[in-house]
Amino acid sequence: xxxxxxxxxxxxxxxxxxxxxxxxxxxxxxxxxxxxxxxxxxxxxxxxxxxxxxxxxxxxxxxxxxxxx
Numbered sequence: 609x610x611x612x613x614x615x616x617x618x619x620x621x622x623x624x625x626x627x628x629x630x631x632x633x634x635x636x637x638x639x640x641x642x643x644x645x646x647x648x649x650x651x652x653x654x655x656x657x658x659x660x661x662x663x664x665x666x667x668x669x670x671x672x673x674x675x676x677x
Contacts (some may be wrong), residue, residue, distance in 0.1 A: 609641060633666045641670065661665045 609631035629641040
């Protein structure tokens with residue numbers, strides 16, 4: 609996946625950030641990802657992930673990959 613629209617840069621003092629990514633999955637399936645990151649007061653990071661793909665099973669696979677590391 610590759611960053612889109614300049615979202616690869618995070619400000620050094622940022623408490624949240626949104627990354628927009630696009631790429632191809634196995635079999636040339638087009639994929640778009642919106643990953644939102646935030647930091648709470650105890651400095652723990654949370655992530656919200658939205659995945660869009662031509663094949664719904666690819667979206668499920670990407671969510672599973674991220675969730676399981």
